[in-house]
Amino acid sequence: MQHLRHCQVLTRVLLPSSHSAQQLKNNIPLASACSGLLSLRWGSGSSHQGHNYYSSRGPRFRYVLTGLVAGTGAVLAYGLHHNKAEQAAASVTHTSSLPVYSQEEVTKHSSLDQGVWVTYKGSVYDITDFVAKHPGGDKILLAAGGALEPFWALYAIHGQDHVLEILSEYKVGVLRPEDCKKQEIANSTDPYSTDPPRHPALIVNSLKPFNGEPPPALxxxxxxxxxxxxxxxxxxxxxxxxxxxxxxxxxxxxxxxxxxxxxxxxxxxxxxxxxATLQCAGNRRSDMHKAKQVKGLNWGxxxxxxxxxxxxxxxxxxxxxxxxxxxxxxxxxxxxxxxxxxxxxxxxxxxxxxxxxxxxxxxxxxxxxxxxxxxxxxxxxxxxxxxxxxxxxxxxxxxxxxxxxxxxxxxHWQQNDYKGFPPGTDWDTVDYKSAPAIQELPVQSAITQPADGSIVDSNMEEVTVKGYAWSGGGREVVRVDVSVDGGKTWHVAEFQNSEEGQKPELSPPPGQAWAWKLWEITIPFPEGAQELELVCKAVDSSYNSQPDTVLPIWNLRGVLNNSWHRVKVKVN
Missing domain, CATH: 3.90.420.10 (Oxidoreductase, molybdopterin-binding domain)
Incomplete structure (x- = not known):
């Protein structure tokens, strides 16, 4: 049991540099590099001794999602609360001199029978006891007897302090200098070094792999x-x-x-x-996260x-x-x-x-x-x-x-990710086979201007609201309703084309409305208003409409958020 505490990982706040200090202050831990999900059953539902151990410890061990696990592309909830005694124990470092090993000696330890050794930045680690607890399952054995760098380079989560602290507890020696130099040459290639350049305006949700979105106003x-x-x-x-x-x-x-x-x-x-419009299943996840914590990239x-x-x-x-x-x-x-x-x-x-x-x-x-x-x-x-x-x-x-x-x-991305679950499903009860893979998406709309938290001049006496609307399955958006008083009164927006002042093209054939509609409306301020709560909701050709709140559609993965979009602005 002495190594179980090494699986305790604290979730870190990962936000793009463009976010404000206030956003950083208010943000809850987010997954920064998500490409899929694994349940807390360490795979597709099979019980694992590590999972059973943690479950038996009661509410003290509360799982939170943190990031990608190498080899699975999965995001795993495995953060646990440390008490002060455990933190102190984990911080103890070895001061005595450690033995020097050759790469040949390390390579001999490449199986559970022979022990599992790995190297990282010139140090040697015996991770045999950790293999069973590795959140990514036995994929960690891919690095057995060799270097961690080529595998860890694919996922930014491994470079974080809390992961390195876990690894440090398994240190058994150092790699001889000549073998270190060979590894440096072999590991000098960053797998992301050939990625294309990206536009500097993009809001970055993760760098490796790259995930980013444009500012809403653009x-x-x-x-x-x-x-x-x-x-x-x-x-x-x-x-x-x-x-x-x-x-x-x-x-x-x-x-x-x-x-x-x-x-x-x-x-x-x-x-x-x-x-055609493409939309990520996690679009507007950040709004769902504000209502109740979810797991995944913090898409706006x-x-x-x-x-x-x-x-x-x-x-x-x-x-x-x-x-x-x-x-x-x-x-x-x-x-x-x-x-x-x-x-x-x-x-x-x-x-x-x-x-x-x-x-x-x-x-x-x-x-x-x-x-x-x-x-x-x-x-x-x-x-x-x-x-x-x-x-x-x-x-x-x-x-x-x-x-x-x-x-x-x-x-994995068809069977264990991009699926919607009911609000009551958590990481201990999720059954991936119980939900179909997402194909068509529900009707959606959002406000892109003005921005949340912005200020409008009272001398203008009116506010112009812009946004987009789209529905999956080729269903055409037929109406967008906009409110400036939180949904008490409503106004119908006008659809716009890409050219200023032009009306949209003729309606597409039924069932083939693949592209979004951009909309705009100018609405007078309610009398005496000091703050406006702007709200939008869309209706498609099947008369599907958006739910007014997040909680009835909340799900642990934070996908399929199509609740009314709300933006608050102050009247100066």
């Missing part, structure tokens, strides 16, 4: 979001793909394996263009953007290579795998229902252009899937493989 300046400002959601380093060597594999029930070059994809199939209202996408229809490609009634009788899903990889070599994966994939009205693209140019590296160059009306997580970037299958993708 988001709705353009109907078509400039590629540089389009929100960026990455799970791993951006892969470097040589377009001349790129091959798209198509497998599964079509029979055999088809290999398509980029040029063949462009030349064999008609080019189709769709204007701008994890959503709109672009034109061009490429071959997935439907055309599948039918060209043998999709027919015989395949239809068996197939139920189309799976996608990206070329971005985690430390285990596992690619990001997802799937969509077959009927969406092959529907003539589904407009699913194998896109190679964004806003009239080649896909930017951050957005899936050279080819990505665009699934209009569907959550961003299914729009797989850097597409490497398509699988026509009877089964849904078994990837």
């Amino acid at each position: 988001l709705t300046d353009n109907y078509i979001t400039p590629s540089a400002l389009f929100f960026k959601r990455n799970h791993f380093p951006v892969p470097q793909v040589d377009p001349s060597k790129y091959r798209l594999q198509i497998e599964g029930l079509l029979g055999g394996t088809i290999s398509l070059t980029l040029e063949e994809l462009k030349s064999r199939f008609p080019k189709h263009t769709v204007t 209202v701008a994890a959503i953007s709109n672009a034109t996408w061009s490429g071959a229809r997935l439907r055309d490609v599948l039918y060209h290579y043998g999709f027919d009634t015989e395949v239809t009788a068996k197939a139920r899903h189309v799976q996608f795998e990206g070329l971005d990889l985690d430390v285990t070599g596992t690619s990001y994966g997802a799937s969509i229902p077959l009927n969406k994939a092959v529907s003539e009205e589904g407009d699913v693209l194998l896109a190679y252009e964004m806003n009239g140019e080649d896909l930017p590296k951050d957005h899936g160059y050279p080819v990505r899937v665009i699934v209009p009306g569907t959550v961003g997580a299914r729009n797989v970037k850097w597409l490497g493989k398509i699988i026509v299958s009877e089964e849904e993708s078994q990837s």
Whole structure:
């Protein structure tokens, strides 16, 4: 039991530098580099002795989510409360001289039978007793007998003080100088060093992997979001793909394996263009977090953007290579795998229902252009899937493989993440199989101007409110209601086009409203008002509307927040 305290990890506040001091003061611990979730059962529901131990300790051991765990891309709740005695014990350092080991000696300790040793920055650690308690499961054994640096470099969480304090308790020696130099050369490459540059205006939610959103005020300046400002959601380093060597594999029930070059994809199939909005499932998570703590990246209202996408229809490609009634009788899903990889070599994966994939009205693209140019590296160059009306997580970037299958993708991000659960579900009771993977998203709207906490001049006697609205599944937004008094009275906003003063284009065909609508309204101040509570809510073509509060839709992952968006401004 002496090592159990080494699993106690305190959640740290991780916010982009653009946040104010007051936001830092008020913020609750957030997950900064989330690409998925594992339950506290250390996997997909199996009981683990470490979990049972902590559960038996009662309410004193309260779990909180902190960050990514190497090898799984998962966010795990494993922070525990320290008492002063435990803190003092954990801070004790070894002052006596430690033995010097060669890399060859360390390498011999690469299994549970021989002991598990690792090196980090010139020190040697015996982590045998920690393996069973590692939040990422036995993926830690990938580093057994070698260096931690290549694995830890993928996830910023490992560089934090509390993780290093845990590691320090397992130190058994130091690595001889000549082997240290060899490791420095081998570990000198940062897996994120080849990531593309990003626009400085982006609000950064995590650097490695990079996740960022534009400032709300810039988001709705353009109907078509400039590629540089389009929100960026990455799970791993951006892969470097040589377009001349790129091959798209198509497998599964079509029979055999088809290999398509980029040029063949462009030349064999008609080019189709769709204007479509992508939204992360975690958009507006920060609002849900204010109501009750949730786990994940601290997205504001701008994890959503709109672009034109061009490429071959997935439907055309599948039918060209043998999709027919015989395949239809068996197939139920189309799976996608990206070329971005985690430390285990596992690619990001997802799937969509077959009927969406092959529907003539589904407009699913194998896109190679964004806003009239080649896909930017951050957005899936050279080819990505665009699934209009569907959550961003299914729009797989850097597409490497398509699988026509009877089964849904078994990837972590399809089975153990991007799912919605009821408000009463917590990390001890979550059952991932009890909820379907998110596909279509609910109706959504948000205010982008004015900003929360801003001041308006009373001499103006009115306030102009701007924002966006969108609904999943191709359902068109037909109305946006706006209030300046917290929802007591309502006004209907006008939809805007990208050009000043122009009206939106004609309504799209029913079920194919893939793009958002930007809206604007100017409303007089209520008499004597010193503070305005601005509220917006949207209604789609199926008359779905947004819930007025967060708590009825709250979930432990902080996804699917489409409650009324509220912004408070002061009248000067």
